[in-house]
Amino acid sequence: MKCTRMITDSITWVGGSDRRLALFENRYPVPCGASYNSYLITDEKNALLDTADAAVSGQFLENVTAALGEKPLHYLVVNHMEPDHCAGIGGLLSRYPDMKIVATAKALQMICQFFGVDVTGRAIPVKENDTLPLGVHTLRFYTAPMIHWPEVMFTYEEKEQLLFSADAFGSFGALGGRLWQDEYDLDSEWLPEARRYYANIVGKYGPQVQAVLKKLSDVSIRMICPLHGPIWRGDFDYLLNKYRLWSLCEPEDRAVCILYGSMYGYTANAADILANMLADKGIPVRVYDVSVTHLSTLIAEAFRCSHLVLAAPTYNNGIFPSMRSLLHELKELNLQNRTVGFVENGSWAPVCAKQMQALIGECKNMTQLTPVVTIRSALADDSLAQLEALAGAVIADF
Numbered sequence: 001m002k003c004t005r006m007i008t009d010s011i012t013w014v015g016g017s018d019r020r021l022a023l024f025e026n027r028y029p030v031p032c033g034a035s036y037n038s039y040l041i042t043d044e045k046n047a048l049l050d051t052a053d054a055a056v057s058g059q060f061l062e063n064v065t066a067a068l069g070e071k072p073l074h075y076l077v078v079n080h081m082e083p084d085h086c087a088g089i090g091g092l093l094s095r096y097p098d099m100k101i102v103a104t105a106k107a108l109q110m111i112c113q114f115f116g117v118d119v120t121g122r123a124i125p126v127k128e129n130d131t132l133p134l135g136v137h138t139l140r141f142y143t144a145p146m147i148h149w150p151e152v153m154f155t156y157e158e159k160e161q162l163l164f165s166a167d168a169f170g171s172f173g174a175l176g177g178r179l180w181q182d183e184y185d186l187d188s189e190w191l192p193e194a195r196r197y198y199a200n201i202v203g204k205y206g207p208q209v210q211a212v213l214k215k216l217s218d219v220s221i222r223m224i225c226p227l228h229g230p231i232w233r234g235d236f237d238y239l240l241n242k243y244r245l246w247s248l249c250e251p252e253d254r255a256v257c258i259l260y261g262s263m264y265g266y267t268a269n270a271a272d273i274l275a276n277m278l279a280d281k282g283i284p285v286r287v288y289d290v291s292v293t294h295l296s297t298l299i300a301e302a303f304r305c306s307h308l309v310l311a312a313p314t315y316n317n318g319i320f321p322s323m324r325s326l327l328h329e330l331k332e333l334n335l336q337n338r339t340v341g342f343v344e345n346g347s348w349a350p351v352c353a354k355q356m357q358a359l360i361g362e363c364k365n366m367t368q369l370t371p372v373v374t375i376r377s378a379l380a381d382d383s384l385a386q387l388e389a390l391a392g393a394v395i396a397d398f
């Protein structure tokens with residue numbers, strides 16, 4: 001049975017939600033599921049904007065068929081060619097033999113790569129600022145490379161002033177009947193999963209996000225329609241402020257995130273004692289065990305917080321592996337503009353602080369706090385004094 005929702009009199013949401021997916025991109029847990037949004041514009045010429053993931057392709061095709069009724073499908077606009085949005089292309093090509101595919105040249109090339117079909121005769125390649133009249137609606141295309149693949153474009157519908165923004169402004173989470181942002185408590189329901197989605201998937205491409213935000217700054221937008229998560233018909237300042245901070249890699253909150261690895265609980269003990277010292281002074285603090293908290297959550301917290309404390313044992317003459325993986329990911333995602341403290345542990349040769357400092361030193365504009373705390377197996381009077389001094393340095397920075 002069709003499961004659609006009208007966005008305007010002539011634009012219908014025809015996507016689907018998946019609550020059985022264990023790992024998005026086979027990497028990220030999605031305990032709240034995921035939505036794959038697709039939009040149908042009916043006019044003199046009918047246009048579908050993007051398809052959906054294979055997991056919901058049955059529901060998606062039923063939705064499109066029902067929303068079109070007897071009308072033909074003239075255009076499929078492909079804003080993004082990642083498979084979570086393009087699994088329906090083959091089915092639509094067969095079902096609607098007169099349908100043309102509208103996409104960037106790079107996206108058209110990817111269709112051939114993924115599906116082994118040459119769509120040249122059915123393709124309308126578009127470039128920056130090209131337009132496509134549908135009747136009363138007109139589509140205008142803006143390239144948005146690396147948000148989050150190189151072929152991406154945004155589509156703007158001029159009459160109703162809707163921006164179809166591909167992965168940008170999206171979030172994890174199934175929709176479950178709540179299609180609009182004003183049907184969510186943004187801070188508690190939308191923000192944590194949107195931040196985790198942004199930081200892990202788009203986080204590396206801050207300059208590209210900045211470029212497209214600048215390009216669209218004079219465009220009048222009534223709704224933002226992403227490929228994942230709710231559609232925005234208000235709260236634009238809230239949304240754009242988050243995207244500004246994330247894309248500039250500026251912290252959202254003045255807060256401390258203590259990230260620790262611990263084999264037998266001694267480094268964990270130091271992390272918790274440090275957290276108590278900071279909390280006693282009213283400083284917002286969160287503590288995470290890097291071995292049991294998913295990397296994507298740790299990365300999202302690193303994007304949120306102004307201050308990080310990294311605490312880990314020395315392992316094989318290096319950094320405890322879970323911490324080492326986290327630091328490599330943060331570097332690859334271009335984390336910047338943070339203040340960082342260090343706690344190392346080692347029973348006979350503690351060396352991991354220097355190595356953690358070196359990795360953090362490869363990120364831009366990071367302030368490293370002193371002293372570095374060195375624990376020999378378990379906290380003792382001398383290392384506790386160092387920990388108090390590190391807490392003092394953090395407190396002095398607030």
Ligand code: FEO
Pocket residue numbers: 080082084085147148149167227228
């Ligand atoms: Fe939702 Fe980059 O795909």
